[in-house]
Amino acid sequence: MRCCVRSGRPVTAGGRAAASDTGLAGRRVLYGSMEFRYLGASGFKISEITYGNWLTHGSQVENETATACVRAALDAGISTFDTADVYANTRAETVLGEALKGERRESLEVFTKVFGPTGPKGHNDLGLSRKHITEAVNGSLQRLQTDYIDLYQAHRYDYETPLEETMQAFADLVRQGKVLYVGVSEWTSEQLRAGHALAQQLGFQLISNQPEYSMLWRVIEGEVVPTSEELGISQVVWSPIAQGVLTGKYVPGEQPPTGSRATDDKGGRSMIARWMSDDVLARVQQLRPVADELGLSMAQLAVAWVLQNPNVSTAIIGASRPEQVHENVAAAGVRIPAEALARIDEALGDVVERDPSRTSERSPKTREA
Structure with a gap:
């Protein structure tokens, strides 16, 4: 029997969580077994679990399996899907668009991102210039087979493009109806503050940040989270299982299981390498x-x-098999007691990365053609 409890936080007649809810992003609405939370200081609700197709669709798994994973996500109550044009050089968006074809668009929240190099990777095929953002969003809309993107995210911070140019381009997309909401990914607290201020001046909201976050990687807690709470920005977190390390399937002193991410030569092995020490x-x-x-x-x-x-x-x-989706979705609504949280901290000790400066390492300082 579980000693943790599922939260059914109260909801007012108008659909918003009651004022007793803790934290802006913690406002939530419960429908069936999947919980839904508001994203930032907005009225936009998303599923507590998002299905993402980084490192899988269009690369590590066959399209048929990828589609089965998306169907499993929908069956489990997930309504929010995250991708990026750079994933598998646009193929991931294409696979997701095909998998979601025929679904009621209004019942889905589709996220994608812009920044990374795509296509032939020419000198304007990356970054956050007006040219690249404008061309990238049109390509994403076509591949995703939709008229609009619910959340369009700056995948990284672009040091070589004036922030004013980037935010003006996003503002124009919102006014054109191609994008409903704007977010960013792996921005520092200072970058979030500057972006938020410009968004306000331009008449739209910056409502989310997408950082890596897990028991092992907590670099956002010191600066990014406090700033985000102040500004009304929520976190859409990736790699909560630390590339699979937190599943416990990797045992110190033993070879990784055959077919696991740690044995994948298409990108998985390099991404997981930092966690594969015997100490961790x-x-x-x-x-x-x-x-x-x-x-x-x-x-x-x-x-x-x-x-x-x-x-x-x-x-x-993410998932490479439909059953992984069903397992992970069971985490929705679970509340971990304070005593268990303390035991987790004690067990992991000093292998946890907490240095706030690590966020700034995620965005390249130059754009190379």
Whole structure:
């Protein structure tokens, strides 16, 4: 029996969570088994679990399997889907668009991003210039087979384009109806503050930031989260399971399981390498008793953990098999007791990365053709 509880936070007749809810992004509405949270200081609701197709669609898994994963997400109550034009050099968007074809568009929240190099990767095929943003959004709309994007995100900060140019381009897309809301990804607290101020001047809202966040990677907690709470910006977090390390399937001193991300030569192995030391893996194994006592799998514990942060609106999960979707979705609504949270901190100790300066490393300082 679980000693954690599922939260059914009260909702007013108008559909908003009651004022007793903690934190802006923690306002939530409950429909069936999937919970929905508001994104930033807006009236836009998204599912507490988002299905993302980074490193999978168009690259690591076949299109048929990718579509099955999307169908599993829809069946599990997920309505929010995240992708980016740079994933598999636009193929991920195409696969997602095909998988969602025939669904009621109004019932979905489709997110994508702009920044990374796409197409032939020419000198204007990347960054956040007006030219690239304008051309990129048109390509994304075509590939996703939709008339509008719910949340369009600056995938990184562009040091070589004036921020005023970038935010004006986003403002124009909002006014044209091609984009409903604007967010960013891996921006520092200073960048968020500057972007938020310009958005206000231009008449639209900057409502979200998409950073990496997990039990092992907590760099947003020191500066990004406090600034975001002040500005009305929510976190849409990626890699809550730390590329699969927090599932506990990687055991110190043993070879990675065949077919796992740590054995993938298409990109998975390089992404997970930083977590594959015996020290990290041994500490992760110490989380298993905590998960067992809560009646959760290790993956569910990891996803539920990021959702305890009141500034987090949704956790992005990926999958290479439909059953992974069903397992991770079970983390929605779980509340981890304070005692268990303390045990998690004690188990992981000093292998947790907390340095706020690590966020600034995510955005390249130059754009190379």
